[in-house]
Amino acid sequence: MTREENLDMIHHREIIVGSSLPALIHAFNKNIPVFYSDYDRPFELDFLDPNLDLKFLGIDNISKTLKGMESEITVGIKKTILWERLLFLLSLEGKAPLSGLCNAIRYNGNTLVFTDEYSKIGEITFDKCYYYGDNNCRNLVRTQKEPTKYLCRDWIAFNCGGKHQYDYIETNDDFINKILFYISTRRRGNYNIKDACSISLLTEDQINDFDYSETMARFKTVHEMKSRGMRSRVANRDSNGKPLSYRSFKTSYMNREIKPMDATYISSDSKIIVVDEYIKEDQISKQNKFVETVGRLF
Known part of the structure; x- marks a missing residue:
């Protein structure tokens, strides 16, 4: 790269690579641009602390109660709502310049190059990079320790037996x-029929073992429900209306998500900081320019 080309290139003192909720909170607090090749949304069924005050972001953190078999827990709104609001505010201030257009990020030791499906769409230099993780980013970090545990989410549709009170x-x-359990999004209308997401902690060998496959996850999910007294739709009743028999649970597999849990990474050079202590939701700063934008919009 010539000196003239380098002078024309956009330079940032600090940047963030990654689009997870902690990455966006960091960018929001410090007014740092964030770069990513894919949206790292929070898990759809993760909720915020119900006591967290988010009115300064124009968000009402309305609490609700989730009912279990033997207990109940009170939660706030979904974390995805906070994630979307932070990304929206960062975008308004020009702090998310890739805007979902990037498919891959590559570090060549001097510059960070962004490409879409066909060609390069941008290139920047930086003094310091906070790396939160990106599935399509190369050469910023190296794997120090391969994962031994994986978080596995099996999404299961209930075609019969999905109407119940439990969460x-x-x-x-x-x-x-x-x-x-969550209200199914597969049907239109107010049916209150629930599908399920079953969460497991598996090793790599278990992921490749049929005994821990998507099929067995469906079977074990239904087994856990039956063993706790849950039943599907009533099939027959006696003359007094009491149930005599129940239909079988009918399920179908929708999707399996696998995420490594304990992999560790090291930076490829001194300008890159691998972030392993994430900022919490209650550490969002109320004293910055983004809050002024919220006041004008919401």
Whole structure:
């Protein structure tokens, strides 16, 4: 690269690579641009602390109660709502310049290059980079330790037996450690029929083992429900209206998400900082220019 080309290139003192919720909070607090090749949204069924005040962001953190088999928990709004608001505010201030157009990021030791499906769309230099993780980013970090545990989410559709009052089940097993029920988005209308997301903690060998496959996840999810007294739709009743028999649960597999849990990374040079202590939601700064934007919009 010639000196003239380098002078024309955009330079940032600090940048963030990644689009997770902690990355966006960091960018929001410090007014730092954020670069990413894909949206790293929070898990759809993760909720905020109900006591968290987000009115300065124009968000009402309305609490609700989730009902389990033996207990109840009170939660706030979904974390995705906060994630979307932060990304929206960063975009308004020009702090998310890639705007979902980038498919890959590459570091060549001097510049950070952004490309879409066909060609380069941008290139920057920087003094310091905070790396929060990006699936399509090369050469910023190296793997120090391969993952040994994986978070596995199996999304299961209930075609019969999805109408009940429960929101979650907790077990003592790594395979189907927790079952989260949510109102199905597959149907239009107010049917109150629930699908499920079953969460497991698996090793790499278990992921490749049929005994821990998507099929077995469906079977074990139904088993955990039945063992706790949950039943599907009533099939027959006696003359007094009491149930005599129930239909079988009918489920179908939708999707499996696998995320490494304990991999560690090291930076490729001194300008890159691998962030391993994430900023919490209650550490969002109320004293910055973005809050003024909220006051004008919401």
